[in-house]
Amino acid sequence: MSVLEDRPAPVTLPDEFVLLLHRADGGHRAGQADLLTSVAELGELALRDRVEVAARTKLTVLDPRATGIDWADELLGRLVRKAGPKNKPVELTGLLPRRIGRFREHRELLTAQGLLRHQRRKLLGFIPDDLYFPVEPVREALVAEVREVARRRRPVDGRCAVLCALAHSAGIGPALGCDAEELAMLESVWRGDGLGEAARRPLAAVSSVTAVTVSAAATGAAGY
Numbered sequence: 001m002s003v004l005e006d007r008p009a010p011v012t013l014p015d016e017f018v019l020l021l022h023r024a025d026g027g028h029r030a031g032q033a034d035l036l037t038s039v040a041e042l043g044e045l046a047l048r049d050r051v052e053v054a055a056r057t058k059l060t061v062l063d064p065r066a067t068g069i070d071w072a073d074e075l076l077g078r079l080v081r082k083a084g085p086k087n088k089p090v091e092l093t094g095l096l097p098r099r100i101g102r103f104r105e106h107r108e109l110l111t112a113q114g115l116l117r118h119q120r121r122k123l124l125g126f127i128p129d130d131l132y133f134p135v136e137p138v139r140e141a142l143v144a145e146v147r148e149v150a151r152r153r154r155p156v157d158g159r160c161a162v163l164c165a166l167a168h169s170a171g172i173g174p175a176l177g178c179d180a181e182e183l184a185m186l187e188s189v190w191r192g193d194g195l196g197e198a199a200r201r202p203l204a205a206v207s208s209v210t211a212v213t214v215s216a217a218a219t220g221a222a223g224y
Contacts, residue, residue: 010069011113013047013159014040017166018106019115019139020146020176026119026131030170033103038096039169039206041075043162046205050076053204058089071105107132115139143176149189150182156195158202165190165206 017040021028030036042059045051048067054060064080066073082090110116115138119131142163148154149164150173156164167173168186178186192200192207 011110011115012069012072013044013162014071014102014106015110015113015115016040016142016163017170018103019110019134020142020163020167020172021103021170022107022116022132022134022139023175024134024136026133028103028107028132029172029175032170034100035096036166036170037102037106038099040162040166041071041099041102042092042096042205043166043202045072045076045079046202047158047162048072051079051205052201053207054089057092059092059205060089061087071109075099146176146186147178147182150178150185152185156189156199158199161189161192161195161199161203162206165203169206 014037018028018033018037021030021033023029042051045067046053050063050065050067050072051059051061059079061076061079061083064076067076078095079090082095107116111118111132115135117133117135119133121129121131145154145160146164146167149156149160154160164186167176168183168190173183173186189195189203190207192203195203
């Protein structure tokens, strides 16, 4: 269960991932923040049984019904249109690199919910360099969730599996305080080692992230 589920506004998996990416000094980590946030969005849809992976980098729409979350319904609509009337599997390598601005959108959602504090500033008096400070007790609860999995102290459900896989893919484990053994466990979760079917199904939506990231870096695609 998500550590943020008791909040009135819906805080989804990509929101949690974006919160993990932020540092106490107002900056954030991960060079592929947009791409990995897009992967997290697919993970959320998979957790809601809206999509599942059909092949290594392809997914199938299982349920086109609206979720009631704006960004999720926009993404689901795109997937439905790309799948067409025959509901063909959608290739992720063509979809994810073109979803520009996903990190920024979820950062704005977190700011509106009071989980990030926005501070405007300008370098040299004219270069925008805004800072976003996480609410530390909330972020630390997420860090603790990831590390409890990494220390084998917490059962791994679907959401935990996806969140840990994203942390591994983003390379933020050391920044979260994970030692070598914990990092190895995060990688093991990313591979799906020893996980039950309920955890592996949503995890499959993010397990191809490395291949997708390489493709995105190679193509440098923009706009969608």
